[in-house]
Amino acid sequence: MPDLTESISVAAPASTVYALVSDLPRMGEWSPECTKVTWHGQPPYAVEGSRFVGHNRIGAARWLTQGVVTRATPGQVFTFHIHFGPVPVADWSYQLAPETDGTCTVTETWTDRRPAVVRASFDRVFGRRSGHNQRGIRTTLTRLKQAAESAVR
Numbered sequence: 001m002p003d004l005t006e007s008i009s010v011a012a013p014a015s016t017v018y019a020l021v022s023d024l025p026r027m028g029e030w031s032p033e034c035t036k037v038t039w040h041g042q043p044p045y046a047v048e049g050s051r052f053v054g055h056n057r058i059g060a061a062r063w064l065t066q067g068v069v070t071r072a073t074p075g076q077v078f079t080f081h082i083h084f085g086p087v088p089v090a091d092w093s094y095q096l097a098p099e100t101d102g103t104c105t106v107t108e109t110w111t112d113r114r115p116a117v118v119r120a121s122f123d124r125v126f127g128r129r130s131g132h133n134q135r136g137i138r139t140t141l142t143r144l145k146q147a148a149e150s151a152v153r
Contacts, residue, residue, distance in 0.1 A: 002109035012148035014096040022046040030143040088113035
């Protein structure tokens, strides 16, 4: 079960939103924390098993994470797992629900996968991730909505 879930209605088809959200190198355009994503190895695009490196920042802190696409169903769901070396960090998912009027509802979820001892240490240094990520999800979805709606105009 996800730790955080947020949804937004987007005046664009699910296929348009999926094309944007699954283009991970563009994630820095929407996310307030992820500044850049680079594909690692082949294939250099989003299919299940694709690997990538996330470049992240909060204030002056900068770090890299590794990721793997775990679900990639065009127009429906896009999910990836984030880890830092061998340590699991989180699962992120975007579920797309097409509406009859050509719009869609986008639901972003975050599931904290950090071991308890890592979670406690990181939360002491960076603050609780849940509050930070809730704000980040809202920002990401709002920016994604703007990009998708601009693409269909």
